[in-house]
Amino acid sequence: MGRVRGFLEVRRVPAPERDPRERTADYGEIFELLPEEELRRQGGRCMDCGIPFCQDGCPLGNLIPDWNDLVSRGRWREAIDQLHATNDFPELTGYICPAPCEDACVLEINDDPVMIKQVELSIVERAWEEGWIVPRPPQRRSGRSVAVVGSGPAGMAAAAQLNRRGHRVTILERDEAAGGLNRFGVPDHKLEKWIIDRRLAVMADEGIELRCGVEVGRDLDPGELRERFDAAVVAVGARVARPLEIPGAELGGVHYAMDYLYDRNRAVAAGANGWVRNGRPEISAAGRRVVVVGAGDTSADCMSNAHREGAASVTQLDTYPEPAGGRPRDLAGWPRTPKRLPTNYALEEGGERRSGVAVVALNAHDDDCVGSVEAVETDPETREPLSGTGFTLPADLVLVAIGFTGPEPALLDALGLERDGRGNVRAEGYTTSAAGIFCAGDARIGQSLTVTAIDEGRRCARAVDRYLEGSG
Ligand SMILES: Cc1cc2nc3c(=O)[nH]c(=O)nc-3n(C[C@H](O)[C@H](O)[C@H](O)COP(=O)(O)OP(=O)(O)OC[C@H]3O[C@@H](n4cnc5c(N)ncnc54)[C@H](O)[C@@H]3O)c2cc1C
Ligand code: SF4
Structure with missing residues (x-):
């Protein structure tokens, strides 16, 4: 435990990320790293609990209190060894893990949790920078x-x-x-x-x-x-994508989210706009009125791509009622992950979310392409449609992101x-x-x-x- 009173003396600071208005102009990384001094202070907030619930909350069982302590003492080299002991690719989790460990942190009960994910990312990025991550082939081959x-x-x-x-x-x-x-x-x-x-x-x-x-x-x-x-x-x-089984789902301009995301990732990799693969032009949101059906991670990633392409508008439709914004400061549910708005990063960049709505039909424009989405509001308890709440949204591109x-x-x-x-x-x-x-x-x-x-x-x-x- 690097600082005995760290959790009393140091406040959690926001994990740094690029300004939403600036970052939608490119496809560069959103997340940034804190300076070393601040990271050491943040690692020092860890209380080294007798029962490390965070470690249990991490599916990999990462040795979180150990590396928090090492970081708070500036012992980065040992920290990467501890991290690699349970996680082969901390850079992947460091960037995109939703960090269930932080929900399980004991400090989360009445304060802000330790910034575990930021510490993890910093350890591994430091290790790459220092040249500590090198090939370690096995000393002996098994013949299998x-x-x-x-x-x-x-x-x-x-x-x-x-x-x-x-x-x-x-x-x-x-x-x-x-x-x-x-x-x-x-x-x-x-x-x-x-x-x-x-x-x-x-x-x-x-x-x-x-x-x-x-x-x-x-x-x-x-x-x-x-x-x-x-x-x-x-x-x-x-x-295998869950299909949208409503009238009009077969119209042009209606695509599964994964098809759009594959296209966008390939286009970004090729550094191209107006990208074409196997003779098929990419699915593009540029200049279009985009409606994304569904509200999970996949939907958020569709929205953020559409922002970067310069969509005319982006609307996300979610059948579920809007969840509470975070965990109330009591023990209910802890150390399990609370229900949170799952798509903050994309919504921070723009667009609109409409919760508690069911899409009932897609209407054609005059050329067999989608022109609008028909939807209805639903009862938050029963999820049954509420009469007299129907509405129509104009749409040139509908992305279906309702799971797999x-x-x-x-x-x-x-x-x-x-x-x-x-x-x-x-x-x-x-x-x-x-x-x-x-x-x-x-x-x-x-x-x-x-x-x-x-x-x-x-x-x-x-x-x-x-x-x-x-x-x-
Ligand atoms: C849009 C989206 C965003 C996500 N965002 C996050 C996130 O922010 N954070 C997070 O933690 N998780 C996220 N996830 C979930 C996470 O990416 C997956 O759970 C994870 O990638 C699953 O890993 P996997 O190795 O089991 O399968 P996959 O990553 O799906 O890999 C399977 C691989 O098998 C290959 N393959 C399939 N069939 C064959 C075949 N016959 N022959 C050869 N190769 C084949 C495929 O091409 C693919 O490369 C996201 C998922 C999606 C869809
Ligand atoms: S951020 Fe994810 S991988 Fe890293 S310690 Fe937390 S739960 Fe585990």
Whole structure:
């Protein structure tokens, strides 16, 4: 505990981020770092509680009090070792984790929590800057090989951990670049893509082979996974979008959010406006009246991209009633995450949210393209439509962001993998119904978080390692 009275003497300061008016002019990172002196003061607010609820709140079980203490004493080198002990990619979580650990911080009961996420990001960025993160290939190879299908955070973490144990790891990724949703869903202004590339370069130097543009089931026969490798990890995410089942959903100008986000991320990567891929012009919000249906992370990312493209207007429609703005200062619910407005960053940049509304139809303009959205207000308790509350919003682009139903079935069927009641891969202990095939991440648990996916990949790697040892 760096400062015994730190939590009494030091106030939490806001995590620095670029001005919303300025940042919508580009796709650069929103989040910034505090100066070292302030970070040390903030780390010193940690009370080193006997039971560190924060550590329990973090899906990775990050050793939070330990590195808060080290940062408060300026011992950054040891702090990165502690951080890497439980988290392979602290730069990913440092930028985009919603920080359930902070909700579980004991200080949250009657004060502001320790700025755990900012401290985490600062430790890892300092380590990159100092050159402390270098390739550490395994000293000995096991002679066993593993294919990891999918390069999202679950696949990356499984690959890193299996390689560390000496197995030869090949990542097979159908996209043109690795990172999964962190590359093609999350926009650059939340996570610039060189941050993923920087880590991938270290992983490559540690001996992991990455093969992009390889779709297992199309470019590689799924049967070859077991013929060419001793084991395989399926980490293909849960990408099937929940459909909007209302009249007019088939109109031009109505798109799934992920299609728009893939296009935007590719356009930003290409440094292009008016970008075209495979002869298809990108979905663009420029100059359009945009309505986003749904109000989660995906919706926020659509809104923020539309702001940057120069949309004429951006409106978000949410079926749920507006949640309370934060946790009331009492013990109810603690240390669980309270219901909060989930899209602050995009709304701070502009646009409007309308809560407690249901979209009932999309109307065509005269050329089969969407021209307006019909919606109705709903009862906050029953969510039933309230009579006489119908309204129409003009719209040239409607983005559907109402969640995901599960993983794509084709590869899973080809591999003969059983599903659970929610349509995800049944893989208790990460072991699937097919011998030698393991599963981790969103494909196993449904759409989740990057921190959870990293945890899944790490735990799955342990199961694969045990299997390989046993079958050796
Ligand atoms: C728009 C959006 C924003 C998000 N923002 C956040 C956020 O701010 N913070 C946060 O913590 N989480 C966020 N998430 C959630 C987080 O990104 C995911 O939970 C996480 O990426 C899941 O990791 P994964 O490795 O299981 O799957 P994915 O990241 O989905 O990766 C799966 C990979 O498998 C590949 N693949 C699929 N099929 C095949 C095949 N047959 N052959 C080869 N490759 C294949 C895919 O191309 C993909 O690269 C967001 C999600 C979305 C959709
Ligand atoms: S990974 Fe997320 S939950 Fe864990 S310590 Fe970091 S910010 Fe908190």
